[in-house]
Amino acid sequence: MKSLGSIRRSFAPWADPASKPFISVKNVTKKFGDFTAVDDLSLDIYTREFFALLGASGCGKSTLLRMLAGFEQPTSGEIILDGQNLAGIPPYRRPVNMMFQSYALFPHMTVESNIAFGLKQDGMPKADIAERVGQMLKLVKLEKFAQRKPHQLSGGQRQRVALARSLAKRPKVLLLDEPLGALDKKLREETQFELMDLQQELGLTFVIVTHDQEEAMTMAGRIAVMSHGKVVQVATPAEIYEAPNSRFVADFIGDVNLFDGTVTAAEGGAVRIETAGGIPVRMASPEKLADGARAAVAIRPEKIRISRQPPAHAPVNAAEGEIWDIGYLGDMTVFHVRLKDGKVVKASSLNAVRAVEDPLGYDQQVWVSFGEDAGVVLKD
Amino acid sequence: MAKLASALVGRLVIIVPYAWLLFFFLIPFFIVFRISLSETAIAMPPYTPVFDLAGGLAGILEKMREFSADNYVWLTEDVLYFNAYVSSLIIAAISTFLTLLIGFPIAYGMAKAPRSIRPTLLMLVILPFWTSFLIRVYAWIAILKPEGLLNQFLITFGVIDQPLIILNTNTAIYIGIVYSYLPFMVLPIYSALEKMDHSLIEAAQDLGCTPVSAFWRVTFPLSLPGVVAGCLLVFIPAVGEFVIPDLLGGSETLMIGKTLWNEFNANRDWPVSSAVATVLLLILVIPIVYFQNVQAKADGEGK
Numbered sequence: 001m002k003s004l005g006s007i008r009r010s011f012a013p014w015a016d017p018a019s020k021p022f023i024s025v026k027n028v029t030k031k032f033g034d035f036t037a038v039d040d041l042s043l044d045i046y047t048r049e050f051f052a053l054l055g056a057s058g059c060g061k062s063t064l065l066r067m068l069a070g071f072e073q074p075t076s077g078e079i080i081l082d083g084q085n086l087a088g089i090p091p092y093r094r095p096v097n098m099m100f101q102s103y104a105l106f107p108h109m110t111v112e113s114n115i116a117f118g119l120k121q122d123g124m125p126k127a128d129i130a131e132r133v134g135q136m137l138k139l140v141k142l143e144k145f146a147q148r149k150p151h152q153l154s155g156g157q158r159q160r161v162a163l164a165r166s167l168a169k170r171p172k173v174l175l176l177d178e179p180l181g182a183l184d185k186k187l188r189e190e191t192q193f194e195l196m197d198l199q200q201e202l203g204l205t206f207v208i209v210t211h212d213q214e215e216a217m218t219m220a221g222r223i224a225v226m227s228h229g230k231v232v233q234v235a236t237p238a239e240i241y242e243a244p245n246s247r248f249v250a251d252f253i254g255d256v257n258l259f260d261g262t263v264t265a266a267e268g269g270a271v272r273i274e275t276a277g278g279i280p281v282r283m284a285s286p287e288k289l290a291d292g293a294r295a296a297v298a299i300r301p302e303k304i305r306i307s308r309q310p311p312a313h314a315p316v317n318a319a320e321g322e323i324w325d326i327g328y329l330g331d332m333t334v335f336h337v338r339l340k341d342g343k344v345v346k347a348s349s350l351n352a353v354r355a356v357e358d359p360l361g362y363d364q365q366v367w368v369s370f371g372e373d374a375g376v377v378l379k380d
Numbered sequence: 381m382a383k384l385a386s387a388l389v390g391r392l393v394i395i396v397p398y399a400w401l402l403f404f405f406l407i408p409f410f411i412v413f414r415i416s417l418s419e420t421a422i423a424m425p426p427y428t429p430v431f432d433l434a435g436g437l438a439g440i441l442e443k444m445r446e447f448s449a450d451n452y453v454w455l456t457e458d459v460l461y462f463n464a465y466v467s468s469l470i471i472a473a474i475s476t477f478l479t480l481l482i483g484f485p486i487a488y489g490m491a492k493a494p495r496s497i498r499p500t501l502l503m504l505v506i507l508p509f510w511t512s513f514l515i516r517v518y519a520w521i522a523i524l525k526p527e528g529l530l531n532q533f534l535i536t537f538g539v540i541d542q543p544l545i546i547l548n549t550n551t552a553i554y555i556g557i558v559y560s561y562l563p564f565m566v567l568p569i570y571s572a573l574e575k576m577d578h579s580l581i582e583a584a585q586d587l588g589c590t591p592v593s594a595f596w597r598v599t600f601p602l603s604l605p606g607v608v609a610g611c612l613l614v615f616i617p618a619v620g621e622f623v624i625p626d627l628l629g630g631s632e633t634l635m636i637g638k639t640l641w642n643e644f645n646a647n648r649d650w651p652v653s654s655a656v657a658t659v660l661l662l663i664l665v666i667p668i669v670y671f672q673n674v675q676a677k678a679d680g681e682g683k
């Protein structure tokens with residue numbers, strides 16, 4: 001069976017019409033004065049899901065998270081959590097906990113007291129608190145730092161304390177606001193996998209807000225791509241990447257080459273498009289598009305081949321150009337090829353071997369080409 | 381060369397505050413201390429011994445033999461001084477507590493106010509300093525006296541039918557001190573509250589705190605450095621306060637500032653008043669130094 005992004009998922013409650021969502025955001029709008037931060041947004045999140053809200057800053061993702069936590073009230077619409085309408089319920093009575101972007105650790109308390117804070121507030125017996133705090137410290141591997149104050153910890157350690165503190169009360173849902181934003185790249189990558197393992201282990205529902213697409217792709221089971229207060233697409237990382245539903249998503253996630261054109265024919269699961277640059281394209285498309293309709297073909301750089309000779313299927317799905325720029329990234333090389341009409345196409349190739357005989361160089365005449373299933377057709 | 385120059389400038393910058401303390405605190409203190417070891421004399425200046433450089437070092441050493449601790453012994457023999465110290469400390473403590481009670485909500489309100497109006501509020505707190513302290517205390521006489529503004533107001537509105545006697549009582553002193561020192565309480569608390577990260581309150585609420593418990597478990601503990609600074613800034617000058625008890629207080633009000641003034645001006649006993657001042661300084665400095673040591677130790681332990 002062919003699967004997008006070559007990941008097979010056994011956990012996919014969203015695909016099962018019988019499963020009930022754990023969190024239901026229904027037509028929620030949030031306005032700050034004249035500014036609409038969240039615009040008539042609806043969303044379902046299922047139990048034990050790792051769900052990411054992804055978008056550029058100011059797209060409303062943090063506002064949505066803060067509404068889930070109870071720090072903001074929706075202007076209209078409702079949020080249902082585990083069958084309970086959250087309207088008017090203050091943050092301190094919601095079964096959710098949040099991990100703050102700034103970590104918000106209490107500077108006057110030790111690591112231990114920080115983690116115990118919520119438990120103490122709930123009036124848990126002292127012995128139980130000590131036991132739970134011990135578990136949490138073990139979970140985040142900070143046993144040795146129990147007596148430290150936050151300012152005596154490194155950024156990574158603080159992040160762990162914040163995580164332990166937000167998990168200590170065993171919330172039904174953990175909200176994470178840019179949890180890894182303050183960490184350096186290496187640590188961030190490590191922590192991403194740790195968070196995933198933790199979520200699996202504890203069987204919790206995680207909702208994470210991030211502007212980092214790589215972070216969202218790595219960790220989340222599903223991603224909601226947001227723009228201007230609306231959800232543009234909700235899908236698995238592979239679907240978002242391989243089958244974006246709009247120009248915005250295609251452009252926002254990863255690199256993409258967009259060829260604008262007009263549909264000239266629709267033939268058995270594929271369409272023919274004449275691009276603005278004059279390349280005749282034949283591309284698989286589950287949707288039948290009318291002749292003369294405006295459409296765009298989106299193709300990821302790694303799905304574009306570069307060759308010195310024209311491919312067998314030329315001129316269909318192929319164009320001639322010259323190498324304009326070369327970006328060597330170590331694991332792969334990105335070529336910018338300038339076509340005859342001036343359009344620059346990005347093509348990347350994996351550096352699978354260490355030494356290449358006669359590598360491609362600047363100003364060389366090459367052909368770029370792609371297969372019939374290399375890209376997606378986007379309606380305008 | 382430039383490095384050397386910048387190092388030199390660095391040194392100079394450090395020297396400035398030390399020089400200030402040396403010339404305006406340490407040297408005056410030693411002068412006062414020296415006078416406290418002298419004896420009164422009907423002379424100019426009114427104490428002996430008086431040093432002159434004509435006798436050289438030997439002459440100075442000779443005169444130093446005349447120093448005695450008699451004035452300190454005298455302070456312990458007359459219960460007036462002890463009572464004045466204790467009464468000053470009590471009045472200052474009560475005033476500080478009242479100032480905190482009024483100042484904290486003001487500072488809290490300022491820190492919670494929209495960012496755009498905070499500078500205005502800050503200016504309003506400092507505004508009374510633009511008039512003379514003395515004039516403001518005199519104004520309180522006009523307000524508090526039996527036929528003053530406050531009583532007129534209360535009688536006109538039928539709250540009372542006999543004027544309240546506030547002026548020349550300890551109540552008037554509390555009002556005077558709280559009013560005069562309020563900015564010194566508000567400003568440090570405000571600065572502690574203002575730099576507090578609001579997400580800490582949200583985190584507390586997220587973990588189950590109602591707004592009230594979030595205040596007591598997070599906001600208040602974090603404002604403590606400001607509270608301590610504010611209390612010291614009010615308490616220390618209030619203990620030695622002279623103008624307010626003199627103008628607003630009654631004849632039975634016993635405060636060390638007034639005692640000192642009497643010794644110095646009415647009795648012309650400079651040595652005893654110097655001893656009074658020296659003891660006052662020790663009463664204030666020793667607990668503060670001790671407190672800071674404890675604080676520093678507590679900070680050190682966490683590390």
